[in-house]
Amino acid sequence: MVRAEHLEINKDSKPQKLVRYNVICLKRVEDSAGNHIPGSKTCSAQTQKYCEEGNCNAGVKKSGLVVVKNMKIIGLHCSSTDLHAGQIALIKHGSRLKNCDLYFSRKPCSTCLKMIVNAGVNRISYWPGDPEISLQNEASNPTSTDDAKLDAKAVERLKSNSRARVCVLLQPLVCYMVQFIEETSTRFDFIQKITKSQPDCNTDFYTACRQERIKEYESLFLISSEEMHKQILMTIGLENLCENPYFSNLRQNMKDLVLVLATVSASVPVFGSFGFYNSESQGTNATDDECLPQDIARHCMIQARLLAYRTEDHKTGVGAIIWAEEKSRSCDGTGAMYFVGCGYNAFPVGSEYADFPHMDDKQKDREIRKFRYIIHAEQNALTFRCREIKPDERSMIFVTKCPCDECVPLIKGAGIKQIYAGDVDAGKKKADISYMKFNEIEGVSKFTWQLNPLHTNAPELHDLTARENRLICASANLFNDYMCSKGDVTMAVKLLASAFASVE
Numbered sequence: 465m466v467r468a469e470h471l472e473i474n475k476d477s478k479p480q481k482l483v484r485y486n487v488i489c490l491k492r493v494e495d496s497a498g499n500h501i502p503g504s505k506t507c508s509a510q511t512q513k514y515c516e517e518g519n520c521n522a523g524v525k526k527s528g529l530v531v532v533k534n535m536k537i538i539g540l541h542c543s544s545t546d547l548h549a550g551q552i553a554l555i556k557h558g559s560r561l562k563n564c565d566l567y568f569s570r571k572p573c574s575t576c577l578k579m580i581v582n583a584g585v586n587r588i589s590y591w592p593g594d595p596e597i598s599l600q601n602e603a604s605n606p607t608s609t610d611d612a613k614l615d616a617k618a619v620e621r622l623k624s625n626s627r628a629r630v631c632v633l634l635q636p637l638v639c640y641m642v643q644f645i646e647e648t649s650t651r652f653d654f655i656q657k658i659t660k661s662q663p664d665c666n667t668d669f670y671t672a673c674r675q676e677r678i679k680e681y682e683s684l685f686l687i688s689s690e691e692m693h694k695q696i697l698m699t700i701g702l703e704n705l706c707e708n709p710y711f712s713n714l715r716q717n718m719k720d721l722v723l724v725l726a727t728v729s730a731s732v733p734v735f736g737s738f739g740f741y742n743s744e745s746q747g748t749n750a751t752d753d754e755c756l757p758q759d760i761a762r763h764c765m766i767q768a769r770l771l772a773y774r775t776e777d778h779k780t781g782v783g784a785i786i787w788a789e790e791k792s793r794s795c796d797g798t799g800a801m802y803f804v805g806c807g808y809n810a811f812p813v814g815s816e817y818a819d820f821p822h823m824d825d826k827q828k829d830r831e832i833r834k835f836r837y838i839i840h841a842e843q844n845a846l847t848f849r850c851r852e853i854k855p856d857e858r859s860m861i862f863v864t865k866c867p868c869d870e871c872v873p874l875i876k877g878a879g880i881k882q883i884y885a886g887d888v889d890a891g892k893k894k895a896d897i898s899y900m901k902f903n904e905i906e907g908v909s910k911f912t913w914q915l916n917p918l919h920t921n922a923p924e925l926h927d928l929t930a931r932e933n934r935l936i937c938a939s940a941n942l943f944n945d946y947m948c949s950k951g952d953v954t955m956a957v958k959l960l961a962s963a964f965a966s967v968e
């Protein structure tokens with residue numbers, strides 16, 4: 465059956481639901497032996513550059529992939545040195561890919577497409593930029609461009625002979641969405657915590673960090689030359705998008721989504737010695753007490769932040785994502801980490817808008833408050849998880865807000881070993897929701913967003929940090945120079961892939 469490539473736009477989306485289609489994948493930079501390179505300090509300049517340019521697998525750009533079955537995410541993958549994202553999905557899910565929807569951050573190549581089509585997937589959506597086999601190298605390497613063009617043709621042929629729908633799924637954002645995300649990101653607890661702890665600091669550091677992220681994501685996801693973008697769209701069978709106004713609308717939608725991603729990402733910023741730390745040991749063994757590298761923890765928290773925008777609670781959006789670590793590293797570009805589940809706060813599945821009360825504790829009548837009905841982000845992540853939580857593996861939950869007294873025993877009971885969260889609400893007690901148990905939890909390690917306690921405990925280091933932070937606040941340029949000189953700007957885990965998944 466011949467399937468036409470088309471742009472799907474959902475005009476009925478409610479504003480708070482728009483980012484429900486935006487899911488991010490995890491990427492680890494690896495050396496040729498497949499070892500994780502935690503940052504530029506241990507990575508040779510050459511390898512670093514090679515990986516950054518997405519050239520680890522000659523001519524093949526890194527891609528991310530979200531696998532969705534029955535509207536639930538069952539896999540978050542990323543290409544590795546040896547394997548493309550589609551190949552990894554095949555290895556991980558096999559024939560379970562049947563009837564799944566796949567969301568790629570680049571148009572997949574023929575090697576991946578033939579296998580996933582063969583597995584009986586339902587729909588393949590992709591980001592309409594440079595495809596997996598890059599078409600951007602024309603001048604520098606004509607032979608590889610010829611191969612890339614051949615591959616693009618093969619992809620078209622596979623597409624037109626397959627049952628699966630291969631399409632671009634891109635939602636235009638409503639006009640005030642970018643502004644809404646900007647405002648909520650600046651007000652986010654982590655940014656507020658930094659601002660409060662640095663009395664002479666305003667949110668300039670946030671603006672600088674956002675600019676840095678915008679630059680990074682634009683270079684990953686957008687094609688700067690309009691002409692080049694048009695040529696690529698023609699080659700990958702999207703000629704119907706090359707005419708205006710479709711072309712300019714497409715570019716604008718892509719830019720807006722990149723802006724949203726960068727804005728959310730900046731709300732978990734790289735700033736001085738802020739990060740996820742535990743002040744005391746709480747786990748049952750040393751491995752459980754060991755914090756993930758900061759860049760990975762930050763990356764997962766950004767995923768939770770994106771999920772929070774899908775909330776059904778008008779006032780407070782919360783996102784949660786669970787990852788676990790296998791004993792040995794896997795073929796996935798995410799290293800030993802694998803996705804377990806994710807969720808956001810919402811009313812019970814299937815309920816209609818008016819079925820339950822939406823009021824908070826400012827409403828005197830307790831019967832019409834939301835708290836007894838709304839399912840918390842952690843509760844949805846646990847309920848709709850796609851993998852079991854194994855007692856002998858390090859599993860971790862990332863929550864954008866402090867887990868409340870309903871959720872702390874659930875997280876512990878489920879056998880999750882680590883919690884990464886904010887602690888702004890810890891110790892708060894309200895009539896219908898309390899955050900008292902988080903501080904007392906035992907047997908689970910907590911890593912909260914704070915200044916590195918090693919720095920805070922050493923006065924001279926603290927002074928240094930304060931001085932450095934003042935410097936950072938002074939100007940965006942100074943901030944960038946400072947971070948670059950520290951080698952921190954290049955995160956080992958980057959938000960490489962933005963795939964667009966319709967998920968309940």
Ligand SMILES: Nc1ccn([C@H]2C[C@H](O)[C@@H](COP(=O)(O)OP(=O)(O)OP(=O)(O)O)O2)c(=O)n1
Binds near residue numbers: 777
């Ligand atoms: N770890 C958490 C904590 C809370 N929530 C959800 C449940 C409710 O939808 C909302 C409750 O948030 P607050 O306790 O902040 O209560 P309010 O929404 O009333 O806001 P506030 O009291 O801060 O003004 O967040 C959640 O999903 N997961």
